[in-house]
Amino acid sequence: MSNPGPRWFEQRKDFVTKPRPIEAPADTPDLLTRCPSCSQPVFKEQLELNHEVCPGCDHHFRMDAPARLALICDADTMEFHDEGLGSIDMLGFVDSQPYPRRLAAARKKTGRMDAFISCTADVGGVTCEVGCFDFRFMGGSMGAVVGEHVTRVFERALKHGRPAIVVSASGGARMQEGVISLMQMAKTCAALARLQDAGLPYISVLTHPTTGGVAASFSMLGDLIIAEPEALIGFAGARVIEQTIGESLPEGFQTSEYLLDHGMVDAIVSRGQLRGTLIRLLRQFLALPSLEADDPLVSRSEAARNHAQKPQSTPDLVKPE
Numbered sequence: 001m002s003n004p005g006p007r008w009f010e011q012r013k014d015f016v017t018k019p020r021p022i023e024a025p026a027d028t029p030d031l032l033t034r035c036p037s038c039s040q041p042v043f044k045e046q047l048e049l050n051h052e053v054c055p056g057c058d059h060h061f062r063m064d065a066p067a068r069l070a071l072i073c074d075a076d077t078m079e080f081h082d083e084g085l086g087s088i089d090m091l092g093f094v095d096s097q098p099y100p101r102r103l104a105a106a107r108k109k110t111g112r113m114d115a116f117i118s119c120t121a122d123v124g125g126v127t128c129e130v131g132c133f134d135f136r137f138m139g140g141s142m143g144a145v146v147g148e149h150v151t152r153v154f155e156r157a158l159k160h161g162r163p164a165i166v167v168s169a170s171g172g173a174r175m176q177e178g179v180i181s182l183m184q185m186a187k188t189c190a191a192l193a194r195l196q197d198a199g200l201p202y203i204s205v206l207t208h209p210t211t212g213g214v215a216a217s218f219s220m221l222g223d224l225i226i227a228e229p230e231a232l233i234g235f236a237g238a239r240v241i242e243q244t245i246g247e248s249l250p251e252g253f254q255t256s257e258y259l260l261d262h263g264m265v266d267a268i269v270s271r272g273q274l275r276g277t278l279i280r281l282l283r284q285f286l287a288l289p290s291l292e293a294d295d296p297l298v299s300r301s302e303a304a305r306n307h308a309q310k311p312q313s314t315p316d317l318v319k320p321e
């Protein structure tokens, strides 16, 4: 009897369950998303309660700027600055579309004039000047207005004798503003040098991704540099570097973990611990008595995190009327 060949189920090379994209029916709200790291479905509400961190594998999703500020700052203490500042098209720049059209689209999408939010706010009872990139606005790119925002954060901190905190998430300089965007590197660093000369602390928080002219200027000059886990941090892209130096790069190059191993960042802090860590560091810098761990100011973020982790399988999705 001739060999009949492989049986039918052995012929199926792809007889393995693969994660399929979740498509919600059109008439139901979009409740789930899939974690790109562990491929598990996660309820969006659960993700939001957990500061956009996957409860299964600790993957840090991107967090938008308002949520980030709400996470870091004490509730109801934020006083925003320079919200009306917006870039203009100084060079008449056109790439695949004119710069003014890109600006208009980004403003419509984010409801913001440019890619940065700055505010005066309390962090664990310590008044600070805080700034945060909005990556949704043209990839958090730094043009004249973002550079001015960052400069003013440092100048206000110097004027009032306060610490400064900047959370970076940026693709680098804004190419549509050419050399004007590159000048922001020197301008922000000069303002920061005056702040540091006065002995005032600046904590830089690097999130995914922090690259280009932002990584090459003030974001790497913090008195303390804190990074989120697995964030991409670097100046040029890995492919460009490989082509330039003609060598292959080590695994994990330009991640937070690699930079910590090589002394470029001081600590990697998970998002759930970020606020508590900032409070502790600020109070140490300013020689203030430390707060107890159960102080409501410190434990707020941890409490929200614990709350989010408990209902792993059955989050309370149906709200009472």
Ligand SMILES: [Zn+2]
Pocket (backbone or CB within 6 Å): 035, 036, 037, 038, 039, 040, 054, 055, 056, 057, 058, 059
């Ligand atoms: Zn995950």
